[in-house]
Amino acid sequence: MGDTDVPGMVENLKFFFSWQTYQMYVRYFLWNFVGRVNDGDGQQQMGGFKGYVDGDWTSGILDGTKHLPKSVTHGLTYTPLYAxxxxxxxxxxxxxxxxxxxxxxxxxxxxxxxxxxxxxxxxxxxxxxxxxxxxxxxxxxxxxxxxxxxxxxxxxxxxxxxxxxxxxxxxxxxxxxxxxxxxxxxxxxxxDRSTKMVAHDMAYNYLISCPPNAILFTYGDNDTYCVWYAQEVEGIRPDVRLVNLSLFTGDWYIHQMQRKMNEADALPITMPFDKYKDGIRDVLYFRDQKIPGYTEVKDVFDFISSDDPG
Known part of the structure; x- marks a missing residue:
């Protein structure tokens, strides 16, 4: 089909059975109970080895060293379970x-x-x-x-x-x-993950590079969980306050940041919880079109945190 062709029922069914059924379920199911070729992403054909792709399943019974290269069969992620x-x-x-x-x-x-x-x-x-x-x-x-x-x-x-x-x-x-x-x-x-220390070492480097009583901002899971582990389990730099920006939109997390944790002080958030919790001030409009010059951020914050922002 061309790039501009609209797929019909036949093409949709082919995609459903080849990709969504086989690639996105059957292959994973057989990984667990039959065996796995390697940890490739399942997109590329192995050069010269017809019928096998990276990330495919295998029983190890019919292929072994006969149909697959040694770079695969001797690899750490070649795990045939013989079904x-x-x-x-x-x-x-x-x-x-x-x-x-x-x-x-x-x-x-x-x-x-x-x-x-x-x-x-x-x-x-x-x-x-x-x-x-x-x-x-x-x-x-x-x-x-x-x-x-x-x-x-x-x-x-x-x-x-x-x-x-x-x-x-x-x-x-x-x-x-x-x-x-x-x-x-x-x-x-x-x-075996016993020798994989990248996440641990990255978290350690993050923390020891901070000055005393610093605030360290992270985003998402990958650069947050390892730092949490380093602080909570190994006790590395408990004076550093960790702030996950992915969670900082939640009232519960902001409220948590207003409390001391380990040896780290609370964040200097002055707005009380009852003014930013969900359902209280979800939307506020600050109109400064007719005010000459610029508006200080502090003035905007004082407006939204005032007792009567209307």
């Missing part, structure tokens, strides 16, 4: 529906509404600033229930061959040795 959690979950799903269909339907609805239903509701476009797998954690938990039931299903199957007590022991041993051990072995190297 063991997925197989165990399917076994548990089958067992659940066979034993208690109504209960299984509840789990299936939970899986759907915390997974694909979110895909359809959010209607995500094709340009995303980050991976969105965290949006569907609820559906992953729902499937994990079936993984747990898969252990019971395996024990039930073995009970027909051996004694019930032995079957329970064998099923537990098999499932513990396959799924948790494999997951820990394969994924620990990609999830």
């Amino acid at each position: 063991l959690p997925f197989i165990l979950g399917l076994l548990g799903m089958w067992y659940h529906f066979k034993q208690k269909k109504r209960d299984a339907l509840i789990i299936a609805l939970l899986w759907f509404f915390t997974g694909m239903a979110i895909v359809m509701y959010v209607n995500q476009p094709s340009v995303q600033p980050r991976e969105r797998d965290y949006s569907y954690v609820g559906s992953f938990y729902a499937f994990a229930i079936w993984i747990g039931l898969g252990v019971i299903a395996l024990a039930e199957f073995l009970r027909k061959k051996i004694t019930p007590k032995t079957a329970a022991y064998v099923a537990t041993a098999i499932c513990l040795l396959t799924v948790p051990v494999v997951l820990a072995k394969q994924e620990w190297k990609a999830h």
Whole structure:
């Protein structure tokens, strides 16, 4: 299609199934229960390796060193799980529906509404600033229930061959040795954060660079949480008053800033809480068109904080 062509139903359905269904849910689901090629953004084809893209899923059974480069298979984020959690979950799903269909339907609805239903509701476009797998954690938990039931299903199957007590022991041993051990072995190297100190060191540098009793303004999450941690957990520069500008539009946060915290004094905010809390003075107009020259900011502040600004 050209840049000016209007997509029809067929194009919309192709986009829904290829991007929103596969790319934005199925791929994430299979990351957790089948395996992952690497931590790429899922946009680029691997050169010379047809059928694989960065950030794709993999079981590790059919590819391994045969179809993927060593730069991938020897990388920290190449985490094939051999589909063991997925197989165990399917076994548990089958067992659940066979034993208690109504209960299984509840789990299936939970899986759907915390997974694909979110895909359809959010209607995500094709340009995303980050991976969105965290949006569907609820559906992953729902499937994990079936993984747990898969252990019971395996024990039930073995009970027909051996004694019930032995079957329970064998099923537990098999499932513990396959799924948790494999997951820990394969994924620990990609999830280990013990040597990642950028956020910690950045927060430390921010704080020690401030003069005594300074006010440090931050914005958003990434440069705020690490500083909060440094102050509250490690006790680094508790005399510095941290102000998150993203929260400074809320009356509750401004009110909090008017109190002493740790060794840092309250902010020098003179307006009392009952004059800026929500619903009191949400909008005030200061008209100075006919006033010659300029207006001092202090005069404007005195106006909006006065007892009768009307």
